[in-house]
Amino acid sequence: MLQGAFGETATGANGRAAARSHCRYHHTGKFRLMKPALALLAALLLGSPLAAAQPAPPNIVLIMADDLGWADLGCSGNDFVETPAIDRLARSGLRFTDFYAAGAVCSPTRCAVQSGQNQARIGITAHIPGHWRPFERVQTPLTAMALPLDTVTIAETLKSAGYRTGYIGKWHLGNGPEHQPAHQGYDYSAVVGGPFLPGRFRVVHGDRSVTPGPEQFRTDFEAQLAEGFIDRQQDTPYFLMVSPYAVHIPLASRWELVEKYRRKAAATGSKLPHPVYAAMIEELDGLVDRVVAAIERRDETDRTMIIFTSDNGGLFRRYDYQPDADDDVTSNAPLRGEKGQLYEGGIRVPLIVSYPPLVPPGTTTDAVAISYDFHPTLAAVAAADLPENQTIDGVSLLPVLRTPDTSLPRQAIHFHFPHYHHHRPASAIREGDWKLIDYLDNTGEAELFNLRTDLGETKNLAAEKPGRAADLKRKLTAWRREVVARLPVVNPVHDPARAAEWYSLRDGKPVPSGSRRRFPPTERD
């Protein structure tokens, strides 16, 4: 019944706003819904109790972990880490099996979440400021160094519908004070910077009135900030984005938890994930637990949509691969590859959505969805208008949230990562079960995979199915032209012997990765 009630948003107290929002989808041709008059008629036929039960636009809490892989959770089949709160969240809602981070690294995905656009349009194609390898085959484009202030963010869209907005944790969409969440539609912000151990992090932008305790770890501090924001809310619906730094390197966690996973690794013979990484995931689970509990204490579970996801796939090892700098981190098996690659392991990530009045509990979906869908989805949930003058590449996932086996009206999703970072510059397209990775390093190489029969991307079918490969390459090329994607150019000083050398974009000097020391993994090290 409740599900049906939400289905009639075009008729209740928020009827006009919802109808406007739906019409906008209709105009863009992305979405076909009942016209408002028909919706009204349908509601009349269904009777007034439904209309009366219409829920108000819910609070929305979006938790986006950093570098958490697709296979790093209990609910996605990992039997080494313990994630009871996240697993409970999955049981209370819908888990996506085919959800993609729009980028293979941080900033591009964050750009897509905020804007509702594929980040290739904006030019945030690498983590800010990006890697620079001057002697590789191609010179790669610079990434944009901040999310432009005229981009309408998801916070600005929700504010226009009366939401109060908050941002906590890592931002990574511009370093200057003028590019922080406070200037991108967030009423409250506490941007945290620094690694995980006590005394090494603090609020760097926004609410500096809260300071970490002397023995407090970063993830716990971010949980405290999130609880504080939720506890302070009044009757206005709110949107809170919590973006903890966990489980990014440098790996560090509480000694007791690390010891627990070291013992577990010894007892089970488990090699991956790394015990410190497993402890960090459990800390992240604790953050989710505290956020859910804060909502439950206010008796607002039925009025709050909780979303949990990650900004890119899991990491094998740090980029410079220094022995002892950071040991092997995780595996994304059965997926191939890792963060920084367009193989599934770099981009396929967890997504869980819980919202009892709308989302059927304990369900999964294989609907193909991507980070730039959040903006139009949350706009639809909040009955907010999408920006007038900003292309929205995403589609609303609302039909899937309501009915998980619904298919979405979209042909393909696209990735553009023209950088050297764990792999070669490339773009990719997924259309149905097929995926093409098109390398942009002047080799003309492409890989074609069928994800239904070969989830692990073990068999490149490009030579076997040249027609399919050519068709997808043509579509991907057309898409790159449409979004004016920045491309690498041939490097006149290409030197294979020096290709792996890495220079800093900050000071133009070689990165002294050979002298990198390992961070202490616990407070006792």
Ligand SMILES: [Ca+2]
């Ligand atoms: Ca990341």
